[in-house]
Amino acid sequence: MIVRIWHGWTKSENAATYEKLLRTEIFTGILKREIAGFKGIQLLKRIGEDEQEFITLMWFESIQAIKEFAGEDYTRAVVPDKARELLKRFDPHSQHYEIKETKAPCCTNEKP
Numbered sequence: 001m002i003v004r005i006w007h008g009w010t011k012s013e014n015a016a017t018y019e020k021l022l023r024t025e026i027f028t029g030i031l032k033r034e035i036a037g038f039k040g041i042q043l044l045k046r047i048g049e050d051e052q053e054f055i056t057l058m059w060f061e062s063i064q065a066i067k068e069f070a071g072e073d074y075t076r077a078v079v080p081d082k083a084r085e086l087l088k089r090f091d092p093h094s095q096h097y098e099i100k101e102t103k104a105p106c107c108t109n110e111k112p
Contacts, residue, residue: 001039001059001060001061001098001099002059002060002061002062002063002066002096002097002098002099003057003058003059003060003096003097003099004056004057004058004059004060004066004070004094004095004096005055005056005057005094005095005096005097006055006056006058006077006090006091006094006095007053007054007055007090007091008053008054008056008079008083008087008089008090008091009051009052009053009054009087009088009089009090010051010052010054010086010087010088011050011051011052011088012047012048012050012051012052014086014087014088015045015047015052017086018054018083018086018087019043019045019054021082021083021086022043022054022056022083023043025082026080026083027041027043030069033069035065035068035069036065036068037060037061037062037064037065037068038058038059038060038061038065038068038069039059039060039061040058040059041056041057041058041059042056042057042058043055043056044056044057051088059099063096066096070094074096075093075094075095075096076092076093076094077090077091077092077093077094
């Protein structure tokens with residue numbers, strides 16, 4: 001399993017609109033694509049003094065599944081135009097990490 005991590009920041013006044021866009025359009029659109037090997041997406045948020053940080057975590061079975069999502073240059077960030085308009089800045093590339101162990105009952109079906 002591979003996790004794809006990406007960061008984006010908004011001005012505080014754009015944060016609620018951006019979060020709504022992620023939840024109602026972007027994440028829904030990703031799920032509707034029914035990408036083979038895509039296992040899920042999670043949104044993290046941190047409030048700062050004058051900006052808010054958003055992190056997306058996406059789980060895939062393989063690099064090939066990530067390429068189906070992002071294209072051949074799979075490290076490139078996938079940021080729709082509507083999102084770009086609301087973001088103050090963002091990572092141009094995503095990071096990818098192989099998951100070696102999971103022992104988190106909150107996030108899996110495993111028992112502690």
